[in-house]
Amino acid sequence: xxxxxxxxxxxxxxxxxxxxxxxxxxxxxxxxxxxxxxxxxxxxxxxxxxxxxxxxxxxxxxxxxxxxxxxxxxxxxxxxxxxxxxxxxxxxxxxxxxxxxxxxxxxxxxxxxxxxxxxxxxxxxxxxxxxxxxxxxxxxxxxxxxxxxxxxxxxxxxxxxxxxxxxxxxxxxxxxxxxxxxxxxxxxxxxxxxxxxxxxxxxxxxxxxxxxxxxxxxxxxxxxxxxxxxxxxxxxxxxxxxxxxxxxxxxxxxxxxxxxxxxxxxxxxxxxxxxxxxxxxxxxxxxxxxxxxxxxxxxxxxxxxxxxxxxxxxxxxxxxxxxxxxxxxxxxxxxxxxxxxxxxxxxxxxxxxxxxxxxxxxxxxxxxxxxxxxxxxxxxxxxxxxxxxxxxxxxxxxxxxxxxxxxx
Numbered sequence: 342x343x344x345x346x347x348x349x350x351x352x353x354x355x356x357x358x359x360x361x362x363x364x365x366x367x368x369x370x371x372x373x374x375x376x377x378x379x380x381x382x383x384x385x386x387x388x389x390x391x392x393x394x395x396x397x398x399x400x401x402x403x404x405x406x407x408x409x410x411x412x413x414x415x416x417x418x419x420x421x422x423x424x425x426x427x428x429x430x431x432x433x434x435x436x437x438x439x440x441x442x443x444x445x446x447x448x449x450x451x452x453x454x455x456x457x458x459x460x461x462x463x464x465x466x467x468x469x470x471x472x473x474x475x476x477x478x479x480x481x482x483x484x485x486x487x488x489x490x491x492x493x494x495x496x497x498x499x500x501x502x503x504x505x506x507x508x509x510x511x512x513x514x515x516x517x518x519x520x521x522x523x524x525x526x527x528x529x530x531x532x533x534x535x536x537x538x539x540x541x542x543x544x545x546x547x548x549x550x551x552x553x554x555x556x557x558x559x560x561x562x563x564x565x566x567x568x569x570x571x572x573x574x575x576x577x578x579x580x581x582x583x584x585x586x587x588x589x590x591x592x593x594x595x596x597x598x599x600x601x602x603x604x605x606x607x608x609x610x611x612x613x614x615x616x617x618x619x620x621x622x623x624x625x626x627x628x629x630x631x632x633x634x635x636x637x638x639x640x641x642x643x644x645x646x647x648x649x650x651x652x653x654x655x656x657x658x659x660x661x662x663x664x665x666x667x668x669x670x671x672x673x674x675x676x677x678x679x680x681x682x683x684x685x686x687x688x689x690x691x692x693x694x695x696x697x698x699x700x701x702x703x704x705x706x707x708x709x710x711x712x713x714x715x716x717x718x719x720x721x722x723x724x725x726x727x728x729x730x731x732x733x734x735x736x737x738x739x740x741x742x743x744x745x746x747x748x749x
Contacts, residue, residue: 390701458495470520504558567591589713607664631660
């Protein structure tokens, strides 16, 4: 694995004020003090995004066929040929990866239920890199050749390779895997659930892992994790179990190739960019008015009586988060999805590599069903946007592909 200098991201940066105001029309009174004190911040007014530069139109639906049935989707990935790889969720024993061709037809299933090479019990993540499919599955990483869909290798994540003094000794592999190159991957580490529900402060750690499964003992990046409602000070799980809700604050994460990492605590539209060592480089800030959240709305979303009773003992935020998710594409454009008044639409903003506004549009989505943690229900690739569609309990799973058409 390549040797990289290490720097832990501590979550708060205070610098002398050096701002790059991309939108001179931003009212200075709308810029919070902590933004004014940051270095290398591009401030962009949401009103300055062009509305006639992009068209997002539904192109195709991927769903069950005569050959295969699935009613849920966990993770998904797309290769350069436009093939879609789906981890079916919720089907007992159905742990293979479904492969669909670009035209929506079912091609084959990779792997099967089991504990051997190329076999899966619980898939956490799928990633495509350089004509390979990487599958994170508990403590294993499986790699498939996308030319012939054969298994190249399976290697074990070697937790014993971590130093006894490392904070990672108290963590476990999470559900996020990113491929930097053939010899270097980024793996998320999280606090085990029995410990996570006892604290109101937690972090997600990211460490490098090489092609032999050896883990760098020092995480090079750390971001703030979401916290549960109804946590306990002791070690016992409460009734109802600790839970997150669609308005729970959380970190969003996006990675572009080898040298750019983006992070956002979704309370506001403040996207920070880091290099591959975790070093802060610059940030994008957009003044944004968060949507009001009432107690009655929060109780309605919690739905279950015991959860509602638990919420009554909590401090409910007065608003929704600002950001639903962030993404990057092959052109290193940054796509930012924001939460709106609508229960069925998110408003998206797209900026280029210089954080200049290039497009805005609305896309269907249900904020009451959004996941507080890292959502995996959307991919932007090859001028297509793939989105998992919410369906009924026993209805077939569905992924909608939208064509992204740049008009100028």
